[in-house]
Amino acid sequence: MTRDCRCGGVLGQYSVTYTKTSLFALKGSSVDLPCSYTYPSGYTVGTTVWHNWKYRQYNYEIQHRSEYSGRVEYRGNKINDCTLRIRNLRESDSGEYRFRYETFSHDTWSYIWRPASGGVTLSVIDLKVWLTPTMVTEGSQVNLTCRTISPLSDNPTYIWYKNKQYLQYNSSSWYISSVNCEDAGSYSCAVKGHEDLHSPEVTLTVRYKPKNISVAVSPSGEIVEGSSVTLTCSSDANPAVQKYTWFKKTVASTKAYGQIYSITNISSEDSE
Template structure:
């Protein structure tokens, strides 16, 4: 069989490649997508005496873009999210905001959102879209929030009274980003550390 992807490939050299097996797989790959790639696509196959057009599929390429400044921030600092589009929509489009794929409730519909005092709970994947066109969301941007250790606790094993000469394990745990890689242990009323690591 012959497939009619050749015309598309000739017009878009380097971005379009045929990945099928010329038998029962007619896969076409388009890389570096552009707005002008938005259209309906179909394939035709032919033998020496027969030609058949396949059903068409529609591809829509959005230019909705999310900018995040800065993408990594310490807890308590400020982050600005800006959503832009060049689509010829309403003169003053309203925007929808998403975190980890879910709509963010009670967020303004402006093109810019400021998180004035970032907390660890604000970390995650953000995207945006134009209201009324929510199927066309921006690619996600990840906000990384760094913060000092908190919720620090110590556990002991075994617990209760311990026989002299036996062993005991003390475990310190905390929530931090980046994670704590070194702890220093002190004995109460003794100023010098007992151990670290």
């Protein structure tokens, strides 16, 4: 440790201690940089300042930087606590942070104290979901992986969401061996303890053949000979059905094309 002093004093009684020298936090969350400090008896603490050690010198006071405006809060005191809180974290906040403080005594003698080396290193993590592949045919395999730019500490538990609704707890990787149409949707992940911070969504598209095919008759009920009837065919498919063909069981040839088939001046021969 070294000092920047304006008068004599007891160097050994000055110190800054960082409870954690390495911290990981999620982008968008808040983090506390825990810190404590000491100084000689009979002195009073004046200015307290945190620096981002970006330029390797004590001129980057984050309280006065526009990029930190409204996001930093000194949670410490003028006694021994120098904890700093940073909110709404950005990836650009990653880096080393150092604390310094000024003391003075009753006879106006003063010190500005700052450690010669070391601080607390903050790594801001951005969660992302990798989906391979993003478009599959029903029955295929899919791999989803929740990744971070830097590793999180303490082996975190990952939480998976589908269409913003909780899905399940899982590891960082999730394997679906046989995809069905119900698996289609937008997936995101979060880390336990930060459930309000989701990764950007990634959409899984599942292609499948037509199913649940049905025909609606309008008007319904008994049909009077000579009136008109409209038949509408519907189905569930991805991609959506573009071509419909109409047949009559007792007739080999095609009756019509298109999702809607209209019969005018209906007769008994149209019965089936």
